[in-house]
Amino acid sequence: MSYNFDFAALLPYWPLFLEGVWLTLVLSAWSTVFGFILGTLCAIGRADGPQWLKFLIGAYVEIIRNTPLLVQIFIFFFGFATFGIKVSANTAAVIALVVNVGAYTSEIVRAGLESVHKSQVEAAECLGMSRTQIYWHVIIRPAIERVYPALTSQYVLLMLASSITSQISAEELTAVANRIQSDTFRSFETYIITGLLYIVLSFVVRIAFWLFGMLVFARRRALGTAA
Numbered sequence: 001m002s003y004n005f006d007f008a009a010l011l012p013y014w015p016l017f018l019e020g021v022w023l024t025l026v027l028s029a030w031s032t033v034f035g036f037i038l039g040t041l042c043a044i045g046r047a048d049g050p051q052w053l054k055f056l057i058g059a060y061v062e063i064i065r066n067t068p069l070l071v072q073i074f075i076f077f078f079g080f081a082t083f084g085i086k087v088s089a090n091t092a093a094v095i096a097l098v099v100n101v102g103a104y105t106s107e108i109v110r111a112g113l114e115s116v117h118k119s120q121v122e123a124a125e126c127l128g129m130s131r132t133q134i135y136w137h138v139i140i141r142p143a144i145e146r147v148y149p150a151l152t153s154q155y156v157l158l159m160l161a162s163s164i165t166s167q168i169s170a171e172e173l174t175a176v177a178n179r180i181q182s183d184t185f186r187s188f189e190t191y192i193i194t195g196l197l198y199i200v201l202s203f204v205v206r207i208a209f210w211l212f213g214m215l216v217f218a219r220r221r222a223l224g225t226a227a
Helices: 007-048 051-065 069-082 089-114 118-126 131-168 173-184 187-216 218-223
Strands: none
Touching: 007 051, 007 089, 007 131, 007 173, 007 187, 051 089, 069 089, 069 131, 089 131, 118 131, 131 173, 131 187, 173 187
């Protein structure tokens, strides 16, 4: 059995591949930003909130972490439609990804918050810092800095997981690849190129996070270990 590779047949489809890459980056960027905000707020609430809030956040985290992302995407996409709320596939994809990564971010950030020793908080109180100043300068920023590498890895995984949104016709890279292979019947070549593009995207995202870490965290910038 022989197979003749024909990558030339895919050359006319490079604009579509690039559109898929761009949408993958857009979905990942929005999901990362809002997922980080959601996860950080949940981590703070679970670490220093009332008991009822801790229970609700804990339930949210466990439900999300113990159900498949694809099921969550279907719930948001088809669930909204059931209640008469029409959202685009891209919007439903971002909402599902935010809710999903927010749960994982919550646990990562909570670990960072718990790593801050109480003596540091007590020292800040002795210096007359307000509760807001203590939370920002003594707790949150050092906590985020400590778990930044874990957050970086989680958001790279988020970018790769965005391929699942192709199941609701979000036109990201995998959905584009599915369409191209159905047009060209060159499945092997199409998915080889798609895989290579995801590898490139992973390196690009990691470099972007590394540069961001170098910019934001002065101590890591001095050590050269921003991510």
